[in-house]
Amino acid sequence: xxxxxxxxxxxxxxxxxxxxxxxxxxxxxxxxxxxxxxxxxxxxxxxxxxxxxxxxxxxxxxxxxxxxxxxxxxxxxxxxxxxxxxxxxx
Numbered sequence: 485x486x487x488x489x490x491x492x493x494x495x496x497x498x499x500x501x502x503x504x505x506x507x508x509x510x511x512x513x514x515x516x517x518x519x520x521x522x523x524x525x526x527x528x529x530x531x532x533x534x535x536x537x538x539x540x541x542x543x544x545x546x547x548x549x550x551x552x553x554x555x556x557x558x559x560x561x562x563x564x565x566x567x568x569x570x571x572x573x574x
Contacts (some may be wrong), residue, residue: 523547
């Protein structure tokens with residue numbers, strides 16, 4: 485039988501992060517991995533007839549919205565110190 489820590493590692497596997505290391509990227513990577521794991525669970529439940537397709541779709545849609553909010557909150561993909569071309573010179 486699996487111990488508590490082994491069980492958590494089995495149920496919620498976490499891969500190493502090899503990208504650019506900063507707090508925002510690490511948090512987003514953890515959120516992305518959690519999203520993938522939860523989508524996998526929902527898909528498996530739907531495939532095995534334990535969850536209706538419409539419910540599965542709605543759950544995945546909510547998970548996507550949560551991930552998208554995380555991306556926006558963390559500023560992933562934004563480059564705040566780069567000019568957007570709208571700067572006006574006086």
